[in-house]
Amino acid sequence: MEPIFEKIEEQRRRAEAFAARVASLCAALEPYSAEVDAGGLELLLRSFRRRTEDFFRENRRFTLAVAGRVKAGKSTFLNTLLFGGREVLPRGLTPKTAVLTRMEYAEDASLTARFLTRAEWEELCRLAGSGMDTPQAQAAQETAARAGRFGTPLEECFAEGTRRIPLEETDGLEPLLNDYVGEGGRFAPAVNSLTLGLPLDSLRDLAVVDTPGLNDPVLSRTEQTRRCLETCDAIFFLSRCGSFLDRSDLDLLTAQLPQKGAAELVLAATQFDSALIDMLPGYPDLESAARDLRGALQE
Known part of the structure; x- marks a missing residue:
């Protein structure tokens, strides 16, 4: 694999790992929704996923x-x-x-x-x-x-x-x-x-x-x-x-x-x-x- 593609693939894996950690945190906070408002964190996760999907999209313009x-x-x-x-x-x-x-x-x-x-x-x-x-x-x-x-x-x-x-x-x-x-x-x-x-x-x-x-x-x-x-x-x-x-x-x-x-x-x-x-x-x-x-x- 060419170095540039290796770097892109590494960035993709890091982005997916970060999204997975935030999703786990949202899930861990769900039982405490009465005491903790995790809405902002969920919005952050949706926004991050939307941007990374767009960034790594094939044939992106x-x-x-x-x-x-x-x-x-x-x-x-x-x-x-x-x-x-x-x-x-x-x-x-x-x-x-x-x-x-x-x-x-x-x-x-x-x-x-x-x-x-x-x-x-x-x-x-x-x-x-x-x-x-x-x-x-x-x-x-x-x-x-x-x-x-x-x-x-x-x-x-x-x-x-x-x-x-x-x-x-x-x-x-x-x-x-x-x-x-x-x-x-x-x-x-x-x-x-x-x-x-x-x-x-x-x-x-x-x-x-x-x-x-x-x-x-x-x-x-x-x-x-x-x-x-x-x-x-x-x-x-x-x-x-x-x-x-x-x-x-x-x-x-x-x-x-x-x-x-x-x-x-x-x-x-x-x-x-x-x-x-x-x-x-x-x-x-x-x-x-x-x-x-x-x-x-x-x-």
Whole structure:
């Protein structure tokens, strides 16, 4: 066996041994659950196993997540990164409908939608009818109302569970994406997550994850986003220049990003041109306004 493979195998054995020791400790504490709360230890074990399984997965790709509030420019960023600026991914998705979307390489292009289960939908409806004045309850009310307004075939979605749609080409993908994740999409209220398999050379060694915003009324989707971000290699967090890292951005960072897991976080200031236009009346020329705006952002 080559030295590098020996080292990887040794790391795998050490990880498995550590997980086994923690599992034994959890089992030993179980009879004392009334006196000792081992919930944190069990969460640690699940998180550790999830990360090690991802790390040692065969044919693992570098995973890049793109996070940020709605209208921060995520779709424009991804369209530029993956599609040469063509508007393949729809813009203007709202935090009430946007779901976790993964883009990865596939020989044959396809869209795969995973729907909410009946239990998840019933929980959303309970939240919608709870009368609570919270952002999550309001989002649940709006999601349930959209399902009725657009005739979402809920029983069909529950029965199907997962739907895979072959794609002839990526041009013209926007109407189909809007139907599954857009604000007015017929299936959007029932979608849990979406995967786009695309025959792009840029995705051969890279998987890209577009994350939803705050106020998701489906707790399983929120947890799914956190689990996904735990195993990402890098996260690009996009924030608009005109309100760079304001309170809403900090709330999203706190809610979504794992305390550990992602190797690198990159803060990206978007919509530089819009912020620059707002500054121009107070400057004699474009260059000086751009210089001061960059300086303010760097601070």
